[in-house]
Amino acid sequence: xxxxxxxxxxxxxxxxxxxxxxxxxxxxxxxxxxxxxxxxxxxxxxxxxxxxxxxxxxxxxxxxxxxxxxxxxxxxxxxxxxxxxxxxxxxxxxxxxxxxxxxxxxxxxxxxxxxxxxxxxxxxxxxxxxxxxxxxxxxxxxxxxxxxxxxxxxxxxxxxxxxxxxxxxxxxxxxxxxxxxxxxxxxxxxxxxxxxxxxxxxxxxxxxxxxxxxxxxxxxxxxxxxxxxxxxxxxxxxxxxxxxxxxxxxxxxxxxxxxxxxxxxxxxxxxxxxxxxxxxxxxxxxxxxxxxxxxxxxxxxxxxxxxxxxxxxxxxxxxxxxxxxxxxxxxxxxxxxxxxxxxxxxxxxxxxxxxxxxxxxxxxxxxxxxxxxx
Amino acid sequence: xxxxxxxxxxxxxxxxxxxxxxxxxxxxxxxxxxxxxxxxxxxxxxxxxxxxxxxxxxxxxxxxxxxxxxxxxxxxxxxxxxxxxxxxxxxxxxxxxxxxxxxxxxxxxxxxxxxxxxxxxxxxxxxxxxxxxxxxxxxxxxxxxxxxxxxxxxxxxxxxxxxxxxxxxxxxxxxxxxxxxxxxxxxxxxxxxxxxxxxxxxxxxxxxxxxxxxxxxxxxxxxxxxxxxxxxxxxxxxxxxxxxxxxxxxxxxxxxxxxxxxxxxxxxxxxxxxxxxxxxxxxxxxxxxxxxxxxxxxxxxxxxxxxxxxxxxxxxxxxxxxxxxxxxxxxxxxxxxxxxxxxxxxxxxxxxxxxxxxxxxxxxxxxxxxxxx
Numbered sequence: 001x002x003x004x005x006x007x008x009x010x011x012x013x014x015x016x017x018x019x020x021x022x023x024x025x026x027x028x029x030x031x032x033x034x035x036x037x038x039x040x041x042x043x044x045x046x047x048x049x050x051x052x053x054x055x056x057x058x059x060x061x062x063x064x065x066x067x068x069x070x071x072x073x074x075x076x077x078x079x080x081x082x083x084x085x086x087x088x089x090x091x092x093x094x095x096x097x098x099x100x101x102x103x104x105x106x107x108x109x110x111x112x113x114x115x116x117x118x119x120x121x122x123x124x125x126x127x128x129x130x131x132x133x134x135x136x137x138x139x140x141x142x143x144x145x146x147x148x149x150x151x152x153x154x155x156x157x158x159x160x161x162x163x164x165x166x167x168x169x170x171x172x173x174x175x176x177x178x179x180x181x182x183x184x185x186x187x188x189x190x191x192x193x194x195x196x197x198x199x200x201x202x203x204x205x206x207x208x209x210x211x212x213x214x215x216x217x218x219x220x221x222x223x224x225x226x227x228x229x230x231x232x233x234x235x236x237x238x239x240x241x242x243x244x245x246x247x248x249x250x251x252x253x254x255x256x257x258x259x260x261x262x263x264x265x266x267x268x269x270x271x272x273x274x275x276x277x278x279x280x281x282x283x284x285x286x287x288x289x290x291x292x293x294x295x296x297x298x299x300x301x302x303x304x305x306x307x308x309x310x311x312x313x314x315x316x317x318x319x320x321x322x323x324x325x326x327x328x329x330x331x332x333x334x335x336x337x338x339x340x341x342x343x344x345x346x347x348x349x350x351x352x353x354x355x356x357x358x359x360x361x362x363x364x365x366x367x368x369x370x371x372x373x374x
Numbered sequence: 375x376x377x378x379x380x381x382x383x384x385x386x387x388x389x390x391x392x393x394x395x396x397x398x399x400x401x402x403x404x405x406x407x408x409x410x411x412x413x414x415x416x417x418x419x420x421x422x423x424x425x426x427x428x429x430x431x432x433x434x435x436x437x438x439x440x441x442x443x444x445x446x447x448x449x450x451x452x453x454x455x456x457x458x459x460x461x462x463x464x465x466x467x468x469x470x471x472x473x474x475x476x477x478x479x480x481x482x483x484x485x486x487x488x489x490x491x492x493x494x495x496x497x498x499x500x501x502x503x504x505x506x507x508x509x510x511x512x513x514x515x516x517x518x519x520x521x522x523x524x525x526x527x528x529x530x531x532x533x534x535x536x537x538x539x540x541x542x543x544x545x546x547x548x549x550x551x552x553x554x555x556x557x558x559x560x561x562x563x564x565x566x567x568x569x570x571x572x573x574x575x576x577x578x579x580x581x582x583x584x585x586x587x588x589x590x591x592x593x594x595x596x597x598x599x600x601x602x603x604x605x606x607x608x609x610x611x612x613x614x615x616x617x618x619x620x621x622x623x624x625x626x627x628x629x630x631x632x633x634x635x636x637x638x639x640x641x642x643x644x645x646x647x648x649x650x651x652x653x654x655x656x657x658x659x660x661x662x663x664x665x666x667x668x669x670x671x672x673x674x675x676x677x678x679x680x681x682x683x684x685x686x687x688x689x690x691x692x693x694x695x696x697x698x699x700x701x702x703x704x705x706x707x708x709x710x711x712x713x714x715x716x717x718x719x720x721x722x723x724x725x726x727x728x729x730x731x732x733x734x735x736x737x738x739x740x741x742x743x744x745x746x747x
Contacts, residue, residue, distance in 0.1 A: 047711075075701045077711040080663040082656050086451045087701045093447050094440075094702055106566050110658050128565070173555070175565045204551060361564055374556065 037069040038098055040279060041091035043084060044076045045104035046207060050233035052252040057103040057127070059253065060271025064279050073097065080106035088115050092122055099123045099282055101275070108142075116140045123288065125278060129360060131291050143274065143292040145300030146354040148184040149325055150267025151228070152332045153303055154249035155188020156321055157264045158226035159196055160314030161247050162189070167198040168224030168246070170215045172206045172231045174373040176362040181230045181251075181267075183366045184332050190368060192317065199224050200371035206232040213240045220244035226264065238263070247309065254304045265318070266304035273299040295354050296325045329353045339364035340371075396740045404738035409680065412728035416721035423716065429707055441702040442695025450585045455694035457586075458483070460593030461648035462672020463679065463686045464600055465521065468641035469535070470681040471604055472634055473617040476524060478539030479645040480669025481546030482517035486646025487653045488550045489516045491569035491660025492558050494576050494653075502575040509576070510650055517646025518639035520546065525638030529631045535638075547665045554661050568661035578654040589651030593690075596644050600683035603640075613637055645669065671697075674718060678725050693718065 040061075048058035054076065065072040073095045078084045084107050091097045100122060102112060108130045116124045116137045124140045131142035158167050167189055171178050186198040199222055201215035212229070216237050219227055227241040228249035235258060241248045242259030250256065250266020277299075278288050294300035303322065306315055324330060331353045335346030345364060346352070352359055365371055421431030442452050465479035490513050497505040524542060527533040553569075560570040580587050604610035616623035616630050623630055648668060653660050675693055679685035700714040733739070 073705040075704050075711075078701070079666045081652070081666045082454050083666070083697070085656075086454065086698060089447065090441065090451065090698075090701050091705070093445070095705060106661075106663060109566075110656070173567070175567065177565050204548075 037071055038279070038283060039071045039073065039096050040064055041088070041095065041097040041100045042072065042074045043078050043087055043091075043100070043102040043104075043107070044074070045078060045080065045106070046076065046232055048074065048076045050207075051235040051238070051255050051258065052231070052233035054103070054232065056253040056269040057101070057271050060269075060275040061101070063272030064275050067276060067279060067283075069283060070279060071095075078102075078104075080104060080111065084111045085115050088112070088124075089118075092119055097122065099125065099279065101125050101127075103127050112140060113137070123282070125288065129291070129293060133290065138290065141288055141290045141292070143278075143289075143300075145269060145274075145293065145298075146295035147267050147269065147301050148180040148359070149295050149330060149332065149354055150301050150303060151181040151249075151251070152184040152188035153318060153321060153325075154228055154251075154265060154267055155185040156191055156318050157306070157310055157314045158185070158228070158247070158249055159189030159192030160311055160317065161264060161309065162196065162226045164223045164225045165193060165196045166222065166224045167196060168216070168219030168222070168227040168241075169198055169200040169369075169371075170212055170219065170227065170229035170231060170237045171200055171202050173204065174202055176360055178230045179362045179365060179373065180359055182369055182371075183362070183364075185228060185249075186366060186368050187332050188321075191321070196368065198369050200365065200369055202371070203231065209233075209236045212236045216240040217244065220246050250304050256304055256307060260307070261309060263304070263307045264310055264314075265306050268302050268304055270299050270302040293355070295330070296322065297328050325354075329355070333359070338367045340367050340369050342367075400738040400740055404732065404735065405680075407738075408728050408731060408735075409678070409685075409725055412725045413678075413721060415728075416717070416724035419724065420717045420720045423720070427709075429709060433707060434703065434709075437702050437706055438696065438699040441699035448695075448698065451698040452691060452695040453584075453586045453590055455697050456690050457589035457593045457651060458648040458668040459672055459675050459690040459694055460590075460597055460686060461644045461651075462668045463675035463690060464596055464672075464683060465641040465645035465669070466673050466676035467679065467681040467683055467686060468600060468604075468637045468644075469521075469525065469634075470676065471610070471613045471617050472637055473620070474525065474528060474634065474638065475536045476521060476539045476638060476641060477536055477673050478521070478524065478541070478543035478546075478669070479641070479672050480665060480667070481539070481543030482521050482642040482645035483649040483652070483669050484543075484546045484550045484664045485520055485649065486513035486517040487649030487657075487664040488553055488569075488660045489513045489646070490650045490653045491572065492553060494572040495570055498573040498576060505576055506578065506654065509654075510647065513646040513650040514643035515646075517649065518643035521642025521645065522635055522639030524642075525634040526631075529634045543669065550660070550664060551662060558660075560659065563659070563661070566661060568657075568659040571659045572654065576654065577658065578651060587651065587655035589648070589655055592647060592651070594687060596647070597683045597686050600640075600644075604683060609633070609636070645672075674722055677722065680725075 042061040044054040044057060046054045048054050061072055061074055064070055073091055075087055078087050084102060088100055088102060105128050108126050112124050112126055116139055120139055126142055127144060129142050129144045131140055169182050169185060171182060182200050189196040199219055203211040203215055212231055213236050226247040228251060229237040230251055234251050234255055238248050238255045238258045242262035247262050247264050248259055249264050253268055254266055256263040281288050331351040333352040335350040336348045337346040339345055365373060424431045424434055441448055462479045465482060466476060469476040490509050493509055493512055497508055524535050524539045527538050528535040555567040558569045559567050578588050612628050613633050616628055616633050620630060649664055652664055657663060675686055675690045679689040696714050703709050703713055704711055
């Protein structure tokens, strides 16, 4: 009992000292630090330093932070549940945000659609092409980039650098956006050598480090010597693949610091450009478009600088294709094209340009991709 | 002679009654004050932690208060996060009465939600209230069978229920992914595989005048029902006996197997309701967002409430307030999202440690103190 008393007394002493030091110190600053100017809120589904999806958006937020007359508030690890609904309301109510970027795909329906009508003076900008003029509120907007083109450019470099002629792809879920990236990666590589194949492994989750490492190792075991991925945080894939001696192509953000020698290039979001443009529009009193999409030319996506290992041949074909894309209306999908089950996707002469809406509902893997969507 | 005897026994009885009353009072206040004390010790420890990080503990708690309870929006924020925690905690607390540590409530939540999402289409012809009741029954049934199976495995095969329930939660999540990405996928849910959206008249709305759905009222009701079951029925009494000493209960002829089945499946059924409300009141269809960790926070709630269904209510509200404030803390103090997890962990450890202090503070035992004199 005496020891309990002793520690209790000690504890009281410490806490009294603490309380005293605070009484002398400043009073808590609970008011919003920046009540002047435009407050912009960013909400992420994962950690904002994940070397991936969330980091790409956080880099955009960082660029907005540098703008004059703008306050940025950020919140990470917000689940696609009532959590994000209340987070949006909390940022509006407590921080006075007039522009919100809830960045995760799953935030849109039902969460943004639930909250937006309650706050008609707040603008909700969501990263995906989900907004429909006839169904959704006017204070909601959608924006997205043709990042499949970035994977196509990844594929071109990968095609040059692969000795085994086998590429690897670690994918989260067999949904259209991911399938388009896998197919684009292979089609890019087949511009170099039509015999190249790409093995894909689906992990089933957006963020599942252990499975991502297992999948990467399995690809390396299968002699895939250039590996890329579409998961939320590519860190594990990049480090594991480079550790196994494979080259890597990045996705979402620049992962070259993780594997400086093995990193070839990467398909990155260019959210800093997109977000500063949108915020500037609001500052100028203009209206952000409700539906906006773009690729390389529109500054929606960008490529990581080519790594030290990239050969001259790869470099020149990469630059040529990039220049072609910058002219607009690039078509990565050209007939004749079959899926990997032998069904015809496009006949000779047909093609799908980057803006083609049918790309958004892709449900096949093209010939040359080893793997299955189910 | 006879009257004198009666007098003596009468006064003895009086003393005895006062003693009993004092003893009960002591024990009751111990049961309330000790956890509250432990809670504050946890808060203080966390304050020290913040202090050494160079952040102000006072600012921190002021923000927690502001975001959790400070405004009417804060209350609605807190309460709308409370409902799933109530159900999830019951899934831990009910089996705990039998001495079973079921930690896989997440699986039951997910399956309850999927059941609602998958079956909603087939009863959409019925009037709303009947269809919802039918679907709720189905959700409870599926989730109840899931956790009930954990209890049966424990009773008949000796499989550790803690491990089994956790592993079955992973299976449940995999099953959900298979169902919403495979056979029951709405073809229009392109990049976020989901079941078909449920019909508007099957949606569960908000409590009038509030931005909090009916799941909160249902959760409070289930807590009350559980409390009555545990404290005021022979079934609850039998469960406590079996939880205390299973051999003694068997010798007494108590149906231990049936008790285990009853309490595990009831706990699972409540967790299934959590999933059902997630789909019917929040998501509008079943998808991977169902597995968002409520089942695991529920474990914390149940332990902090010392497995008492009534105590679950304030504890769930408190933890919901922590989660409601997590955002404001990130935004205003620049602390990472994990901060609130550290606080929850410290409070958890502190309350667990306080378990060893029961009977150590004499102030709660006025009677035995007197008799020692």
